Amino acid sequence: MIARLSHASIYVLDQESAYDFYVNKLGFKVHTDAPMGPDMRWLTITPPEQPDLEITLMPIKAGLMYDQETADALTTLVKKGTFGFGVFECKDIYATYEELKAKGVEFKKEPTEEFYGVEALFKDDSGNWFSLSQKKEAPQS
Amino acid sequence: MSSEAYPKVYLYRRVVQAKLYIDEHFSEKLDLDAISDEAYFSKYHFLRLFKKIYGKTPYQYLMSVRMDRAKILLEQGNSVSEVCFLVGHDSLTSFTGLFKRKTGLSPSQFQKQHQVRKADQAQTPLKYVPNCFAEFNGWTENSNFEEVQD
Numbered sequence: 178m179i180a181r182l183s184h185a186s187i188y189v190l191d192q193e194s195a196y197d198f199y200v201n202k203l204g205f206k207v208h209t210d211a212p213m214g215p216d217m218r219w220l221t222i223t224p225p226e227q228p229d230l231e232i233t234l235m236p237i238k239a240g241l242m243y244d245q246e247t248a249d250a251l252t253t254l255v256k257k258g259t260f261g262f263g264v265f266e267c268k269d270i271y272a273t274y275e276e277l278k279a280k281g282v283e284f285k286k287e288p289t290e291e292f293y294g295v296e297a298l299f300k301d302d303s304g305n306w307f308s309l310s311q312k313k314e315a316p317q318s
Numbered sequence: 319m320s321s322e323a324y325p326k327v328y329l330y331r332r333v334v335q336a337k338l339y340i341d342e343h344f345s346e347k348l349d350l351d352a353i354s355d356e357a358y359f360s361k362y363h364f365l366r367l368f369k370k371i372y373g374k375t376p377y378q379y380l381m382s383v384r385m386d387r388a389k390i391l392l393e394q395g396n397s398v399s400e401v402c403f404l405v406g407h408d409s410l411t412s413f414t415g416l417f418k419r420k421t422g423l424s425p426s427q428f429q430k431q432h433q434v435r436k437a438d439q440a441q442t443p444l445k446y447v448p449n450c451f452a453e454f455n456g457w458t459e460n461s462n463f464e465e466v467q468d
Contacts, residue, residue: 211446214457217457269371272371279338
């Protein structure tokens with residue numbers, strides 16, 4: 178039986194720029210930063226309160242995983258904002274939204290009431306987008 | 319919904335600005351009363367809202383920022399006494415005691431632990447990479463990465 182998610186990957190256009198975005202703007206922690214040869218680096222980060230979920234910042238590079246044509250196509254799709262990679266939860270979406278906006282993060286959707294809580298959408302420095310959400314508190318029984 | 323329309327947007331902006339001010343000026347002798355005055359006309363209301371949003375009082379938040387920054391500076395190889403003063407503490411003894419209470423390790427133990435892990439990542443990076451990714455990238459066939467070490 179599958180129990181939990183330990184690793185997930187995000188395709189990024191520039192690993193160093195993505196490091197700055199996720200660590201310095203979003204406040205994620207670096208989990209592993211291991212050199213994998215002269216021009217490769219295994220870089221994983223974790224959400225501030227989820228230290229055991231490693232998110233790999235995966236640069237798009239032609240190689241064994243895919244050829245140049247695929248890498249070019251993937252780059253184009255990421256730049257176009259094709260991929261929505263997930264949902265990040267926060268305790269106070271209005272404060273988080275104001276803070277990220279002040280740090281220059283681009284939002285596609287401002288905090289909006291939904292049936293499950295409040296949601297906003299933001300883009301990372303590559304073009305990937307994420308939902309930022311605050312769940313509605315469960316009614317007191 | 320417009321950002322201007324959500325509840326008490328001006329209050330959020332003031333509290334967030336105060337939080338960002340602490341993030342930037344954590345190493346200075348901060349007058350948290352002054353930050354409260356700057357952020358909102360009622361200190362009591364400001365403190366209550368800050369704690370509601372961040373789960374900590376501004377002072378507790380300042381201490382946590384200093385602790386987080388101290389960890390980064392230690393990981394970067396700065397000496398314990400340098401780090402103590404760089405994050406705004408006056409006393410090495412109280413900084414060391416606080417650090418140990420928060421992390422369970424003394425600053426020097428924390429730094430040593432990080433150095434060991436960093437050296438291990440440089441020497442045997444494949445230990446840290448799920449094999450599927452390593453194989454796809456061809457790293458398992460060229461697992462000697464010694465040439466990239468400092």
